[in-house]
Amino acid sequence: MLERHSVERLKKTIPGDRLAVIEEFSPSEGTYIDRDAIRATKVGVKNYDLKKKEVKIEVLQKTRKMAMVGDSVIGQVEATQSNTANVRIYYINDKRSLGGFTGMLLLKSDNHHRRDRKKSIMLKSGDIIRARVTSYTNAIIHLSIDENENGVIYTTCSSCGGLIRRLNQVVECVDCGFVEDRKLAADFGRAHLK
Amino acid sequence: MVELINEKGLRIDGRGVDELRPLRIEVGVLKNADGSSYIEMGKNKIVAAVYGPKEVHPKHLALPDRSVLRCRYHMAPFSVDVRKPPQPSRREIEISKVIREALEPALILEEYPRTAINIYLEVLQADGGSRCAGITASAVALADAGISMRDMVVACAAGKISGQVVIDLDDTEDKEGDADLPIAIMPNLNQVTLFQLDGIMAPEEFEKAFNMAVSACHQIYEVQREALIDKYFGKGEAGEE
Numbered sequence: 001m002l003e004r005h006s007v008e009r010l011k012k013t014i015p016g017d018r019l020a021v022i023e024e025f026s027p028s029e030g031t032y033i034d035r036d037a038i039r040a041t042k043v044g045v046k047n048y049d050l051k052k053k054e055v056k057i058e059v060l061q062k063t064r065k066m067a068m069v070g071d072s073v074i075g076q077v078e079a080t081q082s083n084t085a086n087v088r089i090y091y092i093n094d095k096r097s098l099g100g101f102t103g104m105l106l107l108k109s110d111n112h113h114r115r116d117r118k119k120s121i122m123l124k125s126g127d128i129i130r131a132r133v134t135s136y137t138n139a140i141i142h143l144s145i146d147e148n149e150n151g152v153i154y155t156t157c158s159s160c161g162g163l164i165r166r167l168n169q170v171v172e173c174v175d176c177g178f179v180e181d182r183k184l185a186a187d188f189g190r191a192h193l194k
Numbered sequence: 195m196v197e198l199i200n201e202k203g204l205r206i207d208g209r210g211v212d213e214l215r216p217l218r219i220e221v222g223v224l225k226n227a228d229g230s231s232y233i234e235m236g237k238n239k240i241v242a243a244v245y246g247p248k249e250v251h252p253k254h255l256a257l258p259d260r261s262v263l264r265c266r267y268h269m270a271p272f273s274v275d276v277r278k279p280p281q282p283s284r285r286e287i288e289i290s291k292v293i294r295e296a297l298e299p300a301l302i303l304e305e306y307p308r309t310a311i312n313i314y315l316e317v318l319q320a321d322g323g324s325r326c327a328g329i330t331a332s333a334v335a336l337a338d339a340g341i342s343m344r345d346m347v348v349a350c351a352a353g354k355i356s357g358q359v360v361i362d363l364d365d366t367e368d369k370e371g372d373a374d375l376p377i378a379i380m381p382n383l384n385q386v387t388l389f390q391l392d393g394i395m396a397p398e399e400f401e402k403a404f405n406m407a408v409s410a411c412h413q414i415y416e417v418q419r420e421a422l423i424d425k426y427f428g429k430g431e432a433g434e435e
Contacts, residue, residue: 014422015300015337016345016382032302032344034383041302041342043426060426061229061340066247066306098228099248099309139258139308 011047013040019055020048030057065092067101067133067141074153074193075103077127083107085123087131087143091193103141105131122183128154130185151185196370198355205367207236211360214350214410217417219331221338221425227314229339231421233331236364237321242331244339247309261306265294267328269317289325290315296329296349296378296388302342311341322365323351329378329388334418338425346418347387349378350410352403354395359403361410375400377407381415 013019017040019031027033028049030042040046044057067073067089074091085105089097105123123129123145130150131143145151155171157164162175166188172179185191199205209215215236224230227243250256267290271277282290293315303311313335315328326349333347353363355371368374373393379386395403 012423012427014346014419015343016380018382030342032342034344039344039382041344042340043337043422059340061338066309099246100251101249139256 011045013046013057014043015041019046025053025055028054028056030059031055065095065097067092069133069136071133072130073133074130077123077125077129080123080125101141103143105143122181124158127152145183149186151183153185153188153191155182196366198367198370199358207364211358212406214362214413217414219334219417219421221334221421229335231331231334231338233327235327237319238324238327239319240324240327240331241316242335243314244335246311247306250310256308259307260303262310263294263298263303264310265290265313267293267315269320273317273320293325293329293332297332297347299387300343300345300347300380302344305342322363322368326351326376330414330418334421337422345380345382346415347378348381348411348415348418349376349388350407350414351376352407354399359399359406361406375403375407379408379411381412
């Protein structure tokens with residue numbers, strides 16, 4: 001009988017290790033099929049699910065994450081046009097992303113929001129926003145701020161750079177009184193970034 | 195003329211014909227890289243750093259269906275006995291390409307469309323066989339970065355000196371010898387990813403050299419494996435199957 005220590009040793013795997021044959025298990029996370037064998041693609045611990053007949057690797061590395069459809073991202077607006085904005089992504093699902101990815105935010109033509117319909121994109125360069133990844137079409141990260149919790153979470157006055165305060169769906173500069181339209185997130189001014 | 199093998203059959207550094215130089219691999223030596231490693235193979239000292247997957251710049255270089263792999267092999271000015279100018283030389287550019295092509299078959303780049311994965315190799319001290327050591331170190335750094343890989347990649351050179359087939363040539367043997375055969379393999383998949391031959395070998399010598407290099411690669415793979423397991427599971431925990 002194998003001792004516990006030996007069993008633990010047998011679970012450790014690095015890329016290329018043979019995990020199972022395809023007749024016995026299905027490949028899952030961190031694995032791939034090489035002819036009749038299932039092999040590991042990452043360093044980690046082998047995990048065999050005997051009910052589902054699946055084998056996967058519990059990955060130990062902190063892989064740089066890519067934004068996928070459905071992910072919540074936080075980024076800074078780099079440039080805006082009448083109905084698009086480029087956003088530099090800094091956080092993916094509240095985890096810091098150093099990949100330097102950029103996303104594109106498009107104003108939907110069927111948006112029923114009163115101000116969106118009137119005013120185009122309602123963002124300014126430099127705004128920190130939270131958005132949802134809606135698609136990865138043509139490998140471009142498409143973002144949306146339509147949901148209530150998404151939108152601007154931090155901004156400054158575009159006229160004088162001063163602090164601003166919320167007035168419903170507009171913001172007013174505390175210093176110069178300049179009023180601007182913004183699509184604000186529900187937690188505008190209260191969001192915490194790690 | 196340097197006597198590369200003495201009457202006892204030993205090489206200038208005292209090794210036998212089928213003996214590797216002392217090898218040490220460390221994983222995760224750089225805090226700011228996504229994956230990194232350090233290799234000492236004889237007097238070779240190389241640091242490998244991997245960054246990515248990250249957005250491609252300039253953007254027109256991005257591929258819609260997979261990641262772009264980029265490699266930069268660079269020798270530090272103090273890595274050789276005569277100062278090497280720091281700008282990339284023709285040799286460094288060629289070796290960068292060769293290393294990239296040796297690693298590419300092992301990576302599942304389709305998992306990271308429209309991104310780039312950058313490998314930086316800094317040769318701090320060179321003593322022959324730095325491309326092989328660089329490939330071995332890069333594979334470990336890629337695994338450390340969590341990039342999906344079909345297999346590890348291990349490289350080692352065989353060659354011919356004083357009419358005898360040997361493995362893991364050092365700088366003197368490389369320069370004074372008759373032939374040099376660097377290869378890289380994916381040890382679990384039994385596939386060759388790099389194959390170069392500089393010099394002349396008889397068919398039987400070539401076969402012997404190739405088999406010796408493959409066998410040396412398998413020895414190096416064990417060190418790679420141990421280094422990765424040490425990093426992620428703690429020392430003394432290496433080994434599997």
